[in-house]
Amino acid sequence: MPATTKGLKLVDILTTIVISVVFGIIYKIWGPLYYSVKPLGFHIDQLIYGMWFIAASVAYLLIRKPGVALLAEIAASSGEFIMGSEWGLEVLIYGVVQGLLAEVVFAAFRYKRFDALVVSLGAIGATIGSLVMDFYKGYIEALAPWNLALFLIARFIGAIVISGIFAASLVKALEKTGVAQMLRPASKDDYDALDR
Amino acid sequence: MKWNIHYRETWLHHTNPSLKLMVLLLLFIGVLFVHNPNVLINFSLGLLLLFMLYTGYPWKFLLLFFLPFFLVFVSTASSMILFGEGKTTWFRWGLIHVTEESFLRGMHLGFRALSFALLGLLFSLTTRPVCLFYSLMQQLKLKPKYAYSFLAGVRLIPMMIEEFQTVRNALKVRGGVNNGLFEKMKRYAIPLLSQSIRRAQRIAVAMEAKRFSDDNERTFYYEIGFGKNDIMLVVVFIVVTAVAYYAGVHYPYIPVEDVR
Structure with a gap:
């Protein structure tokens, strides 16, 4: 193992990728669900769009290191791609952009806060990333204004609920299983506990 | 695939x-x-x-x-x-x-x-x-620790699908009440994720012992040109x-x- 503590170690990378592959499977299952509710209209589908940002949130909350959110989104989207996503190459690019913008949010907090609020903001970042792509790809600006507003509101709410609040509660439940302790760098509390 | x-x-x-x-x-x-x-x-x-x-x-x-x-x-x-x-x-x-x-x-x-x-x-x-990953390492200089981690991840996909089915069967046998979509997703996600994390830790230890994280002067089993x-x-x-x-x-x- 390299002596430096900078950058991600193999353990971090591998764990992030393996978690993300689990989400990749979910992302893949999410595809058919997404386009089967889409014809219902009124953008009900956008409420569940937020699932595609969850890998970044969960990986960030679990591993708590710079870069894992981006890596997680890339890994999850490549997993989805390798399993034969209906959207093909598109998912890779979306994954990169979404992960990047979630990462920016986490960086803005200097990787020091790990709660539902931060991941909700991260989810909003990822949503903006997906919208940037949709703007180029899907001409979403050409939807009727009421329809576009509905589209945006539904996507933001879905992202916050799924990749913010739900992701945080998922990680809380995982902490109870004891696996989270294996992953995290020793925190200040741990050192304080030694001094006591 | x-x-x-x-x-x-x-x-x-x-x-x-x-x-x-x-x-x-x-x-x-x-x-x-x-x-x-x-x-x-x-x-x-x-x-x-x-x-x-x-x-x-x-x-x-x-x-x-x-x-x-x-x-x-x-x-x-x-x-x-x-x-x-x-x-x-x-x-x-x-x-x-x-x-x-x-x-x-x-x-x-x-x-x-x-x-x-x-x-x-x-x-x-x-x-x-x-x-693909061998080529990314050789042509695009992707760091081996990333490429091999991805490959390990890809290899785990079938195992995860099997685990998913096991969890589904177990939940079916036990029955239980239906308390909403999020609760249901948690019941699947927590065993799958915790198991994956444990497995990833073990694999990482093995890979580090075999110097998969070492970047200098690697040779490759598959040479792709x-x-x-x-x-x-x-x-x-x-x-x-x-x-x-x-x-x-x-x-x-x-x-x-x-x-x-």
């Missing part, structure tokens, strides 16, 4: 994976800037032809792979057709407002989704993940793009040049 389907290897299987990925990503980005439906329709047809002739899979599987893409086509096109803005009204019913412009834009989006899907399928059906198939790949895609563009501009199907 490894399928247990017998397929014939074509020249597309023997191209350099990194080059193929780069070419297809470039085309992907190029398609984002195509606003002429005629060009896009031609381009999708060209890709469809490559997909049918050179992925090497039997016809019935190709049709099976293609089915979900058709659904994506319909679902992508529909919201723009029904709710898009435009001037020439064809049909109005309550909130639904179909115009000539929104219809064309919707169809354009459908074809765009189709061409993305085909680009993706052309890649994933003709590339083994192992070759370039060959004449790679020239063919570049030429074929240039020809498809050029023909699609020329024919789309000079022999249009519909007299519309920009759907925006």
Whole structure:
């Protein structure tokens, strides 16, 4: 193992990728669900769009290191791609952009806060990333204004609920299983506990 | 992706994976800037032809792979057709407002989704993940610790699917109350994730012991280079793009040049 503590170690990378592959499977299952509710209209589908940002949130909350959110989104989207996503190459690019913008949010907090609020903001970042792509790809600006507003509101709410609040509660439940302790760098509390 | 389907290897299987990925990503980005439906329709047809002739899979599987893409086509096109803005009204019913412009834009989006899907399928059906990551390390200098972690992750997919089924069966046997979607997702996600984390830790220890994290002067089991198939790949895609563009501009199907 390299002596430096900078950058991600193999353990971090591998764990992030393996978690993300689990989400990749979910992302893949999410595809058919997404386009089967889409014809219902009124953008009900956008409420569940937020699932595609969850890998970044969960990986960030679990591993708590710079870069894992981006890596997680890339890994999850490549997993989805390798399993034969209906959207093909598109998912890779979306994954990169979404992960990047979630990462920016986490960086803005200097990787020091790990709660539902931060991941909700991260989810909003990822949503903006997906919208940037949709703007180029899907001409979403050409939807009727009421329809576009509905589209945006539904996507933001879905992202916050799924990749913010739900992701945080998922990680809380995982902490109870004891696996989270294996992953995290020793925190200040741990050192304080030694001094006591 | 490894399928247990017998397929014939074509020249597309023997191209350099990194080059193929780069070419297809470039085309992907190029398609984002195509606003002429005629060009896009031609381009999708060209890709469809490559997909049918050179992925090497039997016809019935190709049709099976293609089915979900058709659904994506319909679902992508529909919201723009029904709710898009435009001037020439064809049909109005309550909130639904179909115009000539929104219809064309919707169809354009459908074809765009189709061409993305085909680009993706052309890649994933003709590339083994192992070759892809070896090539990324050798040609694009991806760090080995990332590439090998990805490969380990890919290898775990079947195991995870099996675990998913085990959890599903276990939950079925135990029965239990239905307390909503999120609770249900948690019941699946927590055992799968915790198990994956434990497994990842064990694999990482083993990999580090075998110096998979070492970057200096690695040698590779698979040496991946370039060959004449790679020239063919570049030429074929240039020809498809050029023909699609020329024919789309000079022999249009519909007299519309920009759907925006």
